[in-house]
Amino acid sequence: RRATKTLDEEDSVVFVYDRRKGSEPERRIDLGGVFNYQTFRDRIRQEFNISSNTHFVITTTNRKEVNDDEYEDLVDSGDTLYILNHISQNLPAPAKERVEFLPHYDTLVKSGIYEYYASAGQNPLPFALAELIDNSLTATSDNLGPRSIELRLFLDESGDKSMICVIDNGKGMTSRQLNNWAIYRLSKFIRKEKKPKQNEDDEDGRPNTPTNESVPRSLTSDISYFGVGGKQAIFFIGQGTRMITKPKDSRDVHELTISKEEFERREKNREAIYSGFISNRPVGDARHLGSDEQNVKNLISEEVGKESFTHVIITGINPDHIHYLKHDFNGWCRQLAHIYHYYIHGPRGNEASGLGNKRPMSPFKNIDITVGIYDRGKTPRLISLRDIMDDMQTKYIRSAVDSFEFRAVVEGTGIVEGILRYHPFLYDKETFPIDSIPGAESDMDDGEYYKEDRPARGNRPIFECYWSGRLIPYTYVENFDWCSSPKKRGPIPTECYNRISGVLWTNDKFEVSTNKLTFIDLEVRLRDIKNTIFQKIVLGQAQRVKIDRQFHEWLRECHENYDKQVKFCGFEGTISRPEL
Amino acid sequence: RRATKTLDEEDSVVFVYDRRKGSEPERRIDLGGVFNYQTFRDRIRQEFNISSNTHFVITTTNRKEVNDDEYEDLVDSGDTLYILNHISQNLPAPAKERVEFLPHYDTLVKSGIYEYYASAGQNPLPFALAELIDNSLTATSDNLGPRSIELRLFLDESGDKSMICVIDNGKGMTSRQLNNWAIYRLSKFIRKEKKPKQNEDDEDGRPNTPTNESVPRSLTSDISYFGVGGKQAIFFIGQGTRMITKPKDSRDVHELTISKEEFERREKNREAIYSGFISNRPVGDARHLGSDEQNVKNLISEEVGKESFTHVIITGINPDHIHYLKHDFNGWCRQLAHIYHYYIHGPRGNEASGLGNKRPMSPFKNIDITVGIYDRGKTPRLISLRDIMDDMQTKYIRSAVDSFEFRAVVEGTGIVEGILRYHPFLYDKETFPIDSIPGAESDMDDGEYYKEDRPARGNRPIFECYWSGRLIPYTYVENFDWCSSPKKRGPIPTECYNRISGVLWTNDKFEVSTNKLTFIDLEVRLRDIKNTIFQKIVLGQAQRVKIDRQFHEWLRECHENYDKQVKFCGFEGTISRPEL
Ligand SMILES: Nc1ncnc2c1ncn2[C@@H]1O[C@H](COP(=O)(O)OP(=O)(O)OP(=O)(O)O)[C@@H](O)[C@H]1O
């Protein structure tokens, strides 16, 4: 049951306590026909049976006296007032005052602005775009055929006609689900309780599905969690959105627009802030759009023939973002390829396929994420994230000569899979890959080393961390006791400990912050040795032998088999060999 | 003007479109007296003049047919419905559907839970407590006499009677301000616009006060910014709050309670979620409280005689917090002393006073922050934050032999003051202070070094960062070009660059995240060399000479004057000197 009255429809009333003495409850005084202080005072006198020669004052609860001059300023519909003998009289009894404390619309509009913060010089915009891709991954997870997720950017630095669309062929939303989409903080876990009698939402909010422990790398596609991601992302990227969606069983398309501008208008006109309309219209029908919205019209014409879909259109794009998106296209696509690496390439990641740089024909779980940028007057640039070969995970995977897989179970239900990869020293240099993201954290410490001394990983932590298969970009795990170099010098050279990179994949039994930038409890829980068991995994089987012994053995073998150090002694001079 | 009607008062209606053909607007159908499908259908027929032999269906906007069985489930007040020829007919025209998308009350209740995240093993609870101290600092900034801020904790691990009070003698709140307090995201910058005709809020929301550039270390006490801090903190710490406040001019005390429990009750009863009551009552009047609330009663009895105050009472304390607060009392008090170091000790910090460990008599700006813990059956533990001598800033200040002050102006209005401190090598060891916070970031890297090789600062970044005088705990700035060791070995030994610690103080022209844990744009803007000017400051005066030259000169002098390395050669044996 929803509130259907706007503020304008309600009658104008105030609540008045006679607190000259006694503890009577307040009375509701209708302000209909009351336009000034005198009529108001008369009505009060009449209502409370106060004789005309009795002295009294009417005050606000902050003890400002209501009088001729200030009546307009002090009395507003819904206010609580006192009748007193004099202004500074003690209250003989408490008086309750109605208050409303609806969250301000900045809850939505500013939800993203301060939440996507830059860590170590990285632009957080890719992490906002990722929230929308998360939603599309979740929405397409039951697709039988291809799961297509397309980022389509129309960028126009000179005007305000830019727009960013996230287009998926997922299951779409009913109008009620679209309504729920807009409700800030309505997570899948509580959505059911809203309308207990209806189970329309059942397949959508599935908190009770048992975790499928057998999904490798926790690639569940189940990345919706808090009920804030989409809204935060949209209002970080721009100033408004048009959500267009159609579920399979519906004949109609549902459309909802929300914008900062509209919120401001409603506030100015004192209309209900959080009320709006979903427009239900035939598929492909763009009659409601103006002639200047050709890009939206084109998208609407694509609706025809799609069984179900969601099109998120973000408008009012922040000009800084437009600049960045245009000028660092490769950089942010690489970031996205890194975030979704294991969704795009499957649990083993982007291994060399034997096909050269050609990608394998059939994608993992049918997921195709593409990006297209349409810059006015230029040829569009299109890329499939699967074709990106220089994201960090690809570099780690392809420069590794051996790997060590393990698994941790934390308090029974928290599952963490992990891998360590060895990047050997070859001839004259470390092969540990260098971060290609300009200004990223990993680069920062390097200034402390003279180039030739630089240890492979530098001061970087070993592990990057994925949650439900998607990168949580600002959390790193330094190392674990069993894989760090021993305090006393052992048989393995210290440098070798610096030649490993690692990845952790957790299921959703670990908490992440609502902006999905950091883990809350991963490190603390992994370090709680009483409740955490690490085991080496070989061919999917957990090994019994203690993991630290296994690790050191693996590391020693890596060193012995793969590190190749060439030292030239007794240098006599440079010889040119023209015959080569 | 506020909404005063609860949902229960509104009439039950649905909105119906006749979409068999045409594009007529919807009609509002009163459901008064309608209790089943037949009466409903009859009313529709009548309202739309549909003859009794005409076939039609009534459907939801998701095209579920309303019929005898499902009438109750499908039709709810406020819903939009269609009249169609048959269920899968095309819509001849769009149909608008009213939706409400009030933020879920988890916006408040869960606002803090995922926002205070643990970084590098630190418990974030002190940072939540800090939000409440921030508010008290702001509220007391105009006090003429002492500014007293007291954290009073009643901890009872066995029951649910624990409570945390933050008590200040600041300016308090009018009932309208208390109402505004509860509005999520209503920041001081927009508060004014709510009631343009009234200026009651003027002195409170002062976005237009020009920045007082002369406040050293930006210790402005003006730390309220987003309109979320108090609420986030309270619901991170516990499950509800009783806010009790009295402004100077008021005779009465204003009291507002908000709790998760109450939100849940309202949701269950389908009452308006964000409506409540402020209770206005005489000072010291505790008649509304039960006999089991002795601690609150005691606090209420303290109201008498206070000119103005705010008492924040947090209840439903998370048991993990209770444990931590009891068992790591020194640790979190030290954290608070670190966060507010320059508010407690003044712009120069906690320098050795010549009085031994005794604090100077007159505090900076009259600020006194005290913490008291009342553990059932034990003697209370009380401490003034000014008496803490082992917080990190005190250690940095007291182990430094010399300092280098500077200032950066960023894009004209962004002011950053800075200091570098030199911690010399003495005889056989570095004097750079070690972080006393167990598991804090700085400790983590140290494993990589064999004890004797450990460089002074380790891999830690140089600068801790304060915003408006209060620590932003998770942001560090690595270094600047002008104070990092040169790529080519220079005349100063490399180790010396590792013997400096530093602090940055910014004004509020730099952005922090809403949880005040991280800076958003500090590092990026400081590194933007085109718009940032660094200057050495000597006796308050900016120096003209280039800062990097000045810095290297200072560092060289520090090294020459203070580093003392003693090397014992030709060891012959240990000699005991019993005469000493
Ligand atoms: N592309 C989409 N297709 C279908 N449903 C969607 C889509 N995007 C969002 N939704 C629906 O809207 C809801 C709200 O999305 P939103 O991203 O704001 O929060 P969330 O995904 O539930 O949680 P999180 O805060 O973790 O992102 C989702 O739970 C989902 O039901």
Ligand SMILES: Nc1ncnc2c1ncn2[C@@H]1O[C@H](COP(=O)(O)OP(=O)(O)OP(=O)(O)O)[C@@H](O)[C@H]1O
């Ligand atoms: N102890 C107090 N005394 C007086 N007024 C207070 C006190 N605490 C809060 N307030 C009022 O309530 C408002 C809301 O507090 P809250 O901490 O939730 O947000 P904020 O301080 O405005 O912004 P931020 O998100 O930066 O903390 C404050 O701006 C202030 O006007």
Ligand SMILES: [Mg+2]
């Ligand atoms: Mg989401």
Ligand SMILES: [Mg+2]
């Ligand atoms: Mg605050």
